[in-house]
Amino acid sequence: QVQLVESGGGMVQAGGSLRLSCAASGNNLDYYYIGFFRQAPGKEREIVTCISKSEDSAYYADSVKGRFTISRNNANNTVTLHMSSLKPEDTGVYYCNAERSPTLNFWGKGTLVTVSS
DSSP: OOEEEEEOOEEEETTOOEEEEEEEESSOGGGOEEEEEEEOTTSOOEEEEEEOTTSSOEEEOTTTTTTEEEEEETTTTEEEEEEOSOOGGGOEEEEEEEEEETTEEEEOOOEEEEEEO
8 A cells, every 4th residue: 555645735826836745655656657647627637747666757748848847756755746837727636646557556635736827
């Protein structure tokens, strides 16, 4: 079992920045792909970014490329998402996800990001 806790959400004006953190406990994150998903009001959950176990590759949704950066610290069992040049359409609940296999897939409870225009 892996417990994930997101933090760092809040309200920011368009063009601003936020840093989200995902802290894991219960197991070492070394063996897990880590991602951030988001869910806007009335919309389905979508992937924002994910990072490989060894941090040698990362995926970003087209909508956030060049603005968001994901990083991980396996020694501290944490993952960080730096978000800059935020837009109102970035508003939503951001969830941390850790996946090792289809049956070893864990979610945090989410943190709300609100970007005002």
